[in-house]
Amino acid sequence: MDQRKRKRMISNRESARRSRMRKQQQLSDLVNQVSKLKDGNNQILMQINLITEKLLALDGENTILRTQVMELTDRLRASNSVLRFVEEFSGLEMDIPEIPDPLLKPWQLPCPAQPIMASANMFQF
């Protein structure tokens, strides 16, 4: 009888130790996970900020470019009309560059999606 008791006592002690180890392991795993997730989140946040900055810069530039395109198109239209007029009168053969119709390029709308930062309506009134 004593033998059985001792064996059980030893096995209990073992299982106690194992469970303590497991619990300790669990805890340290959790702690690692938390720190890992925190680092990951910060890193992603930094990336987001970086790209947002670049995006804003690009949007600004795009807005300027769009204005230029509109302006140049107007100039072109203006000078073309003169040339056409001259052609009519003087009969001289004028080389009139056609105006690239912004609508031709399907992907490039005259006023594409509202740029995030620069307010497009600044130019329409």
Place this chain on the structure above:
Amino acid sequence: MNRSPSEWFFEKFLEEEAAVAKSPNLNPNPDPGPNPNNPCPSSVVSSNFDDEIVEIKKPQISAVGSVPPSTSSDPTAEVDPKEYAAMLKQKLDLYCHAVAVARNSGIQPQDSSVPESQSPVSDSSQLRPQAPLSGGGSSGIPAIPILQNSGVQARPVTSGSSREQSDDDDLEGETEMTDNMDPADVKRARRMLSNRESARRSRRRKQAHLSELDAQVSQLRGENSALLKRLTDINLKYNEAAVDNRILKADVETLRAKVKMAEDGVKRVTGASMFPTMSDMSSISMPFSASPSEATSDAAVPIHDDPNLFFPGPTHDHRRVNPNLPDIASTSLNAPSMQRVASLEHLQNRICGTPGSCGSGSWDSAGWDPEISNSKNHK
């Protein structure tokens, strides 16, 4: 004795109980005085539901078969087994009844809350007389004997889940016990009590810490996925903007070339006479629109005005030519019609062969406009 361990243990427990019941004072106290050679036997006996580990230790002790610590007051007398059995049965019924009463009479919560707040107190003021603690329990004094017994008896019955509460029962059982013991044991009992308290608190803290970590992990995971989504969105937008950028740049280039070509043509036709081409084309401000606006304002003014009226004009004009894009955009729209009229007039002059208009053309100031040059010619 091939009884199962728990049955054997129960039998032994009841034996102890019977022995104590025999003692003179009516206050049955199952907790035998702490046995010096065994660190915390009473805590083991009275709070065998502390937690698994304690339970594990308990069978060990019984397995080792150490003599059950006898109460210091009086040795267990030899008692006839039959009498035992009768007495046991009667006690059992009594205890079960008491447990039922204790459970629904709400005394039980009082235990779990009061000792909870008191335990730190008893902990901090170790040497204070027992009064406050027992006083705390005074509210249940009438029921103390029952509570006491039910506490004792109930313990083996209560399930693990209500462990916290049963733990608190011991607290009260404990205080009763210290009244009738000598100072040395009292100190030891108190220390044992405070240890148990601190053990319980540290377990709770650990558990809280663990659950808090769990919550943190899940919260961070949520945050993580949200951030990832935002990142992909931003990336998408950035790529779109980059594409637009490239296209726009290409457009501007082609347009520039065309405008240059067209304006060269115009220049060739009108020679330098009519619209001297001012600043180069690359600058944003539109030279073209500057002069037409001048033409418009000029049309409104009768032709024979003296020239100085126009001189301020150019300066005024220059101011307007500042990169005020909207303004230029609007004037350029209605410019072509006016400009056509001017060019028509000029053509007629050219056809009828009146040279000399080209001189004025060389002027680079934006202010000069056809009418002046014409009027000059006529004079």
